[in-house]
Amino acid sequence: MDAIYWPSFFFLLFGGLACAFAVAVLLSSNIVRMAFYLVLSLAATAGLMFLAGAEFVGAMQLMIYVGGTLVLLIFGVMLTSQERFVEMHTWAGDWVKGFLAGGALLFVLIYAAFSIPAWRGIERATVEAIPAQKSVTPIAMGLLGARTDAPDRSGYLLPFEIVSVHLLVVLVGAAYLARAKRSRESKIV
Amino acid sequence: MAPFLLELELFGIRLCPWTWLAYTLAGLVHIALILNLVAVGALIFIWLERKISGRIQDRLGPTRVGGKFGWLQTLADGIKLLTKEDLMPEQADGFLFKIAPYVSFCASIGAFIAIPFAGGAYPWISQHLNAGVFFVLAVLGLEVFGVILAGYSSASKWSLFGAMREAAQVVSYEVPLGMCIVVPVLIAGSLDLVVIGDRQAGWFTNWLIFHDPFTFITFWVYFTCAIASVNRAPFDLAEAESELVAGFHTEYSGLRWSFFFMAEYGSMLSVSMLAAILFLGGWHGPIPVADLLGLQPENGFALGYLGQLLGATNVILKGTIGVCVMMWVRWTLPRLRIDQVMTTCLKYCTPIAAVMFLGATVWLFNWPGKNFFGLLDVPAAVYEISDGASGGEQIPSVVTPADRVAFEASTETKNKRENL
Numbered sequence: 001m002d003a004i005y006w007p008s009f010f011f012l013l014f015g016g017l018a019c020a021f022a023v024a025v026l027l028s029s030n031i032v033r034m035a036f037y038l039v040l041s042l043a044a045t046a047g048l049m050f051l052a053g054a055e056f057v058g059a060m061q062l063m064i065y066v067g068g069t070l071v072l073l074i075f076g077v078m079l080t081s082q083e084r085f086v087e088m089h090t091w092a093g094d095w096v097k098g099f100l101a102g103g104a105l106l107f108v109l110i111y112a113a114f115s116i117p118a119w120r121g122i123e124r125a126t127v128e129a130i131p132a133q134k135s136v137t138p139i140a141m142g143l144l145g146a147r148t149d150a151p152d153r154s155g156y157l158l159p160f161e162i163v164s165v166h167l168l169v170v171l172v173g174a175a176y177l178a179r180a181k182r183s184r185e186s187k188i189v
Numbered sequence: 190m191a192p193f194l195l196e197l198e199l200f201g202i203r204l205c206p207w208t209w210l211a212y213t214l215a216g217l218v219h220i221a222l223i224l225n226l227v228a229v230g231a232l233i234f235i236w237l238e239r240k241i242s243g244r245i246q247d248r249l250g251p252t253r254v255g256g257k258f259g260w261l262q263t264l265a266d267g268i269k270l271l272t273k274e275d276l277m278p279e280q281a282d283g284f285l286f287k288i289a290p291y292v293s294f295c296a297s298i299g300a301f302i303a304i305p306f307a308g309g310a311y312p313w314i315s316q317h318l319n320a321g322v323f324f325v326l327a328v329l330g331l332e333v334f335g336v337i338l339a340g341y342s343s344a345s346k347w348s349l350f351g352a353m354r355e356a357a358q359v360v361s362y363e364v365p366l367g368m369c370i371v372v373p374v375l376i377a378g379s380l381d382l383v384v385i386g387d388r389q390a391g392w393f394t395n396w397l398i399f400h401d402p403f404t405f406i407t408f409w410v411y412f413t414c415a416i417a418s419v420n421r422a423p424f425d426l427a428e429a430e431s432e433l434v435a436g437f438h439t440e441y442s443g444l445r446w447s448f449f450f451m452a453e454y455g456s457m458l459s460v461s462m463l464a465a466i467l468f469l470g471g472w473h474g475p476i477p478v479a480d481l482l483g484l485q486p487e488n489g490f491a492l493g494y495l496g497q498l499l500g501a502t503n504v505i506l507k508g509t510i511g512v513c514v515m516m517w518v519r520w521t522l523p524r525l526r527i528d529q530v531m532t533t534c535l536k537y538c539t540p541i542a543a544v545m546f547l548g549a550t551v552w553l554f555n556w557p558g559k560n561f562f563g564l565l566d567v568p569a570a571v572y573e574i575s576d577g578a579s580g581g582e583q584i585p586s587v588v589t590p591a592d593r594v595a596f597e598a599s600t601e602t603k604n605k606r607e608n609l
Contacts, residue, residue: 006209006212032285032338032342033282036285036288039334055318055320055324056319056323058324059318059324059327062324063323063326066334067327067331067363070333070334070356070359073337135319136319136320
C-alpha cells in the first residue's frame with residue numbers, strides 16, 4: 001500500500017468530489033438542493049487548498065464562498081424567487097447552449113493551463129524538494145508592501161489599499177441603500 | 190504526530206510497518222477523542238443545564254435517575270430518543286431533511302480540529318493550522334447551514350420562520366464577532382491559536398483580557414456575539430418555543446433531533462474554549478501550577494505529559510465555566526425580538542467592537558511589551574515561545590547573494606514566459 005502516493009490520492013478524491021457535486025448542481029432541479037450541492041462542491045475545493053498547504057486560502061474559501069452561498073441562498077433565492085424558479089426545468093436547447101459555453105470555457109482553461117511550460121511536467125522529486133511554507137506571515141507582509149520571497153521587497157500595498165477602499169465604498173453604499181427610508185410623501189401629508 | 194508511530198518498536202518488532210496505517214491510526218485517535226469530547230460533553234452539559242435551570246427557578250431539577258443528583262438523566266433520555274420513531278412530514282424534502290442534522294453536527298465537531306488543548310513546543314492539537322482562528326471561525330459559521338436547511342426542508346411554516354430568523358441573525362452577529370477576534374490576534378501577532386495561548390503564559394496578569402481596558406470590554410462583546418452565534422437565549426430566535434412551536438426543529442424527532450442538540454452544546458463548548466484561548470490564558474491557569482512544579486517537557490517526557498494534561502484540563506474547565514455562564518444567561522434573560530437582536534449586534538456590538546479594535550491598536554502602539562493594563566512587562570520567555578512555536582519564520586533583513594540568484598532565476602523564467 002505504500003506504493004500509493006497519498007497526496008495524489010487525496011487530490012483525486014477532493015477533485016472528484018468537487019466535480020461530482022458540481023455535476024449534481026446541474027442535474028438537480030430544486031434550487032435549494034442546487035445551493036446545497038454548490039456548498040459541498042466549494043467545500044471540496046477548500047479541501048484541495050488544505051491539501052496544498054494553503055491553509056489561509058482554504059479557510060478563506062470556507063468563510064467567503066461557503067458562507068457567502070448561504071447568504072446568497074437565503075436572501076437572493078429563497079426570499080425573492082417566484083414559484084416557477086424554485087423548481088427549475090431546463091429544456092434541451094438550454095443544455096446545448098450551456099454545453100457550448102461551458103465547453104468553450106473549459107477548452108480555453110485547459111489549453112491555457114497546459115501551454116505554460118512552468119506549470120507542466122513537474123517531477124515528484126522537485127515538488128518534494130520545495131520546503132513546506134505553512135506560515136501566513138508572508139501573505140500579510142506581501143499585502144503590506146514587503147514580499148519576503150522577492151529580493152527587491154516589492155509588495156502589493158497599492159492593490160490592497162485600492163481593494164480595501166473599494167470594499168468600504170461598497171459597504172457604505174449598501175448601508176445607504178438599505179437604510180430605513182423616511183418617505184417624503186408622508187411628511188407632506 | 191504520525192511519524193513517531195513509525196519508529197515505535199516492541200521486542201524488536203516495528204509496531205507499525207506501513208506509513209498509511211500510521212497516519213490512519215493517528216487520525217482515528219484524534220477523531221475518537223474529539224467525538225468523545227463533544228458527545229460526552231453534551232451528555233454532561235444537558236444534565237447541568239437542567240440542574241442550573243432548576244436551581245435558578247427554585248426547583249430541584251432531575252433527582253432520581255442514577256442515584257444522587259439524577260446524573261444519569263441524560264443517558265436515560267438518550268435511550269428514549271433512540272427508541273422514538275424517526276418522523277418526516279409528507280411534504281418535506283426528504284434528502285435535505287435527513288441530512289440537515291448531520292451538517293450541523295459535522296460543523297460543530299469540525300471546529301475542534303483546529304482548537305488546541307495544550308500548547309508549548311508539542312501542542313495538543315489535532316491539526317496545527319497556522320491560520321487556526323480563522324479556520325475555527327469559518328467552520329463554526331457552517332453550523333447555521335444545517336439549521337437553515339432543516340427549516341426549509343421541513344415544509345412547515347414554523348420551521349421556515351425559524352430558518353429566516355436564523356439567517357437574519359447570522360449576518361448581524363458575524364461582523365462584531367470577527368472584529369472582536371481580531372484584537373487578540375493583533376496583540377499576539379499571529380493567527381495561530383497555539384501562539385495566542387502561549388502569549389499568555391504565566392500568571393493571570395498575562396491574560397489578554399487584562400491586557401488593556403479595551404480588551405477587557407472586547408471580551409464581553411465577544412461573549413455576547415458568541416451566545417448569538419450558538420443560538421442560545423436571549424438570542425434563540427430560531428427556536429422561540431413560545432411563538433414558533435420549536436422553530437427549525439419542530440418536525441424533527443428521535444435521534445435526528447438530538448443531533449441538533451449535540452451540535453448546539455458542542456459549539457457552546459467550542460466558542461467558550463475559543464474565548465478561553467483568546468482572552469483567558471487558554472491552558473495557562475490563573476496560577477501557573479505546571480510551571481511552578483516544573484512540569485515542562487524539558488524535564489522529561491512524563492513530567493511534560495503531566496503538564497500538558499493539566500493544561501488540557503485547565504482549558505476544558507474554562508470552557509465549561511463559559512458554558513455555565515451561557516446557561517445562567519439563558520435562564521435569566523428574556524428572549525429578544527428579531528429587531529432587537531439586530532439592533533444589539535449591528536448598532537451596539539459592531540461600533541463598540543470597532544472602537545475597541547482602534548483603542549487596542551493605539552494602546553499596543555504606545556505601550557508595546559506591556560501586560561496587565563500597561564503595569565507589567567511581558568515576560569521575556571513569551572517571545573522565545575512564540576518564535577519557536579510559529580516555526581521561526583525568519584524574514585531576512587538584507588538581500589543575500591543566494592536571494593539575488595533566486596530572483597534572477599525567477600525573472601528569467603518570467604521573461605521566457607513572456608516570450609512564449
